[in-house]
Amino acid sequence: MDKVHLPKGDMWAVHKFGGTCVGTSQRIKNVADIIISDDSERKLVVVSAMSKVTDMMYDLINKAQSRDDSYISALDAVLEKHNSTALDLLEGDDLASFLSQLHHDVSNLKAMLRAIYIAGHVTESFSDFVVGHGELWSAQMLSYVVRKNGLDCKWMDTREVLIVNPTSSNQVDPDFLESERRLEKWFSQNPSEIIIATGFIASTPQNIPTTLKRDGSDFSAAIMGALFRARQVTIWTDVDGVYSADPRKVSEAVILTKLSYQEAWEMSYFGANVLHPRTIIPVMRYDIPIVIRNIFNLSAPGTTICRSASADVDGQNLDSPVKGFATIDNLALVNVEGTGMAGVPGTASAIFSAVKDVGANVIMISQASSEHSVCFAVPEKEVKAVAEALQSRFRQALDAGRLSQVAVIPNCSILAAVGQKMASTPGVSATLFNALAKANINIRAIAQGCSEYNITVVLKREDCIRALRAVHSRFYLSRTTIAMGIIGPGLIGATLLDQLRDQV
Structure with missing residues (x-):
């Protein structure tokens, strides 16, 4: 049988869905609908664990190493969350296959957590291995739902593909050469037009499980975009895009339809809810645009982050040099x-x-x-x-x-x-x-x-x-100057003047 080579380039579109996007069975169905409706030739989808699951996994590790017996009931809660979600989404052989894998994984986790409980401490790699199960389960469930619609779809445990080198600053650097080699091998064994991949998790060169740390799933999507030389990477979230300022603090803030890589980098460094700066690095190498979209408002165009960006805001071409x-x-x-x-x-x-x-x-x-x-x-x-x-x-x-x-x-x-x-x-x-x-x-x-x-x-x-x-x-805001005079300001006029002064 001929070896299947991985095609790369514009035929691939990368999507990333965070925990909120796959937080319930209905939301997982919505994600599947978005994947199905994308008319790209090939699709790579990166998913996080279901909403709150990563926190639940860290919590049961902390309980186990503190020798708190409630880690057992905490693990049961994780099992029940995924069990009930699978019952809503799947049926027949798909349901039986997923639940068998789920119960097998939970049985292994119970033994690992028992070992942590006895030892009273946990290594980072052990912790990363336990925590990564949330992504494994969400990716498997989503792949079953997409396949149920008659589409060619496989799921990927990115620990088999994505290789990173831990650094001294609690970060990781992707090993692109080794990751490309492993991706070619994986695809030759699992050729598919739609791949559902786990976010957040990876492996070291020694095949030890690790994570991509803060905002890891966004980083996963950017790295995958670079490995596949994708046409674009879409980050699905719960906001309409990147705002000109925090809308909770500035009610007049507007959606920025375009940002350059450098502008997004600067804004994210200074606390704007855009992307972690390191997420932008992999896609910059190949000029792959990142699009921020709202999964709960599909009509919103979102924000495109690319090499150069005109000051285009809500369809208007503003001359403001400040984005x-x-x-x-x-x-x-x-x-x-x-x-x-x-x-x-x-x-x-x-x-x-x-x-x-x-x-x-x-x-x-x-x-x-x-x-x-x-x-x-x-x-x-x-x-x-x-x-x-x-x-x-x-x-x-x-x-x-x-x-x-x-x-x-x-x-x-x-x-x-x-x-x-x-x-x-x-x-x-x-x-x-x-x-x-x-x-x-x-x-x-x-x-x-x-x-x-x-x-x-x-x-x-x-x-x-x-x-x-x-x-x-x-x-x-408007550059138009309005001259206004108030004659004999009483209570109302004085209040108006106070409001104008406060907003200057």
Whole structure:
């Protein structure tokens, strides 16, 4: 029999459905309908575990290693959730086959959890193996539902295909060469026009089960898109797309129909609900667009993330050089200053080496050109350890007066303005700072990369939402100036003036 080679290219469309999308039997049917209605020649579908299942799996591991007997009932709850879902979705041989596999898996898990219970601890690889079962079950159920409609469909345990190398920063790097080799082998044994693949889980080069960590299923879909050289990767979620600002904070926020890879990267780094920055890396290599769609609102076009993007918002071609605004709360600003810093090589290295040693994450850095001071933002929960480490590291310099202080400014937030056109548009910074000044917002620190894709400011936490609304309205609302006079403002007129002042 001739070996079946994996075809690659535009005939493949990749879809990713998160836990909310496959959270119930009806939602799994809806996902199957979307897959069936996609007229692409070939489809690769990445699925997460059913809603809340991953948390349930981690919870029963924690209970087992804490020697809490309730891990048994917690596992029974996981079994019942999948058992009842399968009874709703499947029938006949398909139902019998799935339930047999489910009960076999749960029996094995019971033995593993018993071992964890006795030992009182669990290794990371053991934990990853247990947690990954949620994806295995959701992928199998969805594949049965698609096949029930007469379509050629196979399910893939991505631990057999996707190989990653763990890094020291609780992340993983995909091994594309080895993954491509294993994908070719898998496809030669399982040729199919529709593949339902497990998200989140993978293997190390030594075939030890692991996970892709935070936002792992999105990352899985992006890696698969790159391996198949797909036409596009669609991430299905419960929002209409990427907004120009958090709609919970800015009611006038609009859907961005297009973003560049760099803009999406910047916005996701600064807390916008877009994608994890690492999700974008695999697809950028092959210029594969990512589309964010709402599974609960199929009429919404969503947001397309691609190589270059015009400022197209809800069908209107806006000239605004700023695409969106994002915020990060619960930060503290650390300021290290002193005349002894100027012109001394290695000072910045010593500062951030001390920060690294306590495992803190630096969100933003700003340095005066005089080299007299360096300030940076860290999560508030980490600032105490950072300050103590810096005080210890620079004790001699502080005592000698070469450094004047290591100061902590708590209760801060970051506001970032993001847009690729900012680099070629004069006056963006002036407009941003003018909007903040008119809103009576005090800026504590400023940073801008030389790429000019974002301008970042640090503010008081209590000013953050007001600042976000002020800059958003300046860049996104009507530029028309209206002159209005109020003669003899009484109670109503004075209230109107107060409201106008609050929104400036």
